Amino acid sequence: MSGYAGEVIALAGGVGGAKLADGLARLLGGRLTVLVNTGDDFTHLGLHVSPDLDTVMYTLAGIANPQTGWGVAGETWSFMAQVERLGGPAWFRLGDRDLATHVFRSERLARGETLSAVTASLCRALGVAPALLPMSDDPVRTMIASDDGELAFQDYFVRLGCAVPVRGIRYDGAARSRINPALAAREAGLSALIICPSNPYLSVDPILAIPGMREWLRGRGRPIVAVSPIVGGAALKGPAAKIMGELGAPVSVTGIARHYRGLIDGLVIDEADAGLASEVAQEGMAVRIAPTVMSAPEHRVALADTCLAFAGEIAGRTRR
């Protein structure tokens, strides 16, 4: 598939994460494991919806909707129109094709299958070569503290469009959750771990909140490289920058470096942030300056290539 040796584990949430995971998948195929956030999973209309798993899965399957950043390309909306006619909730849009995933998953979960097993079935059917692992088969739910009390994640993210200030974030259930047991089986031949440019608070921290996860990632003895989701002091998509500001973190690659300090060995920052490279280095990590905005498919592969090369260099340095 490529000249890269070894297996890679990538941590990913939504759109940005999915794009880099896609770039990595094109280089690594089945040697890639994507560990995906399930903190924004929820039950809607009685169906189990896993937004980040779906975004990554659809992206790797080549059927993601490029306009919306979620859902399936060529989608139709008859179901939603009828739900509205029936007086049902319309704030969370479920496309007709997308719905097949939720119905399929919900039925299997109700039969007692794990989220991992269902995800594996879906990926097999859609021809996704990498292993897509939910971070845990146990429910972890991201909760947003607002001035008006705690909000379920999708209430904050979709229903309110992130319009209220975030006062705190809690990963409900995390303390009781267990790392996806399938992760251990992906350790053999591991050469690098990549934290994709997903929202640190909403996509990556829920993964890191699982007891033992940080220690497991660090304990592999392989370089952990992150890509900053903040470019030029702003997020490319989503509320990462807004939340960083609300929680009092510097809205910059330096803020990202501090957030992941102690966990990562290197941070990839965009060329727009080259001036902050030394500030990032002071947080005790290697820095790589590279184009990180993935506006075309070839950028995904280029950034994946950058990450793998960067991790390789860090590994080489450590060995010396």
Added chain:
Amino acid sequence: MSGYAGEVIALAGGVGGAKLADGLARLLGGRLTVLVNTGDDFTHLGLHVSPDLDTVMYTLAGIANPQTGWGVAGETWSFMAQVERLGGPAWFRLGDRDLATHVFRSERLARGETLSAVTASLCRALGVAPALLPMSDDPVRTMIASDDGELAFQDYFVRLGCAVPVRGIRYDGAARSRINPALAAREAGLSALIICPSNPYLSVDPILAIPGMREWLRGRGRPIVAVSPIVGGAALKGPAAKIMGELGAPVSVTGIARHYRGLIDGLVIDEADAGLASEVAQEGMAVRIAPTVMSAPEHRVALADTCLAFAGEIAGRTRR
């Protein structure tokens, strides 16, 4: 709404029943109660599907698909296409719009609402004036005895396309089921009961199998009039004639008369069966010869009118 006095209760199953119910609804509006078979309800892809309730509801709402006899007009099929892609079952077709009903219903049932309450919500949203009552809020499931063992109803009806001979029929759960409690409230002002031209074995008998149902219907002291679903020795749609033959009943209006003997006061038979009128009368019931084939909307109203007039005449005769 019309010159008809009183309330009417109609027993109905699928397509033929829905058409006459629609004719009655146009004459009676909210003074009509349709008591609907739920013996072919089943769980598919984790969703509660009520085929007969939906056929009647869509027909009365004016959104039934005239081509298929089930589902919603102007339907799209993106969900099914994706289900097939995911390797899910394709033998029972769920359209994108239709799916909204099943998802809505399943979620409400899971929350503990009764099938009656969910049906009332759906009907309100779709502007259906008559009261649509599931025959029972308890599960009753029609089971088909075949040479290869017992089949769940939809396995027989849809998956196998009724291709295997029926050796017997059982209404699983009927003995423990209770008449829909809302039925009693529809008694005030009742002037007639109509058994629509639905399949006697698959659509009407499950209703009659609920303990106390026959007695309740007879006990109203109002004429019970049925419309023969057999015309010229054949069923207009569905396996009624085939099943009558397989179970050893005469495949004719006489067979229908015998089937309902002791329950009904009058049978409406088609002009094609005028020659059998005296045979039907010998089963101890009044006979009305009329056009019963509802190939156009105006035929529905005409047959409804025939039924109500026939019931009125029977009531008048009884009073003399």
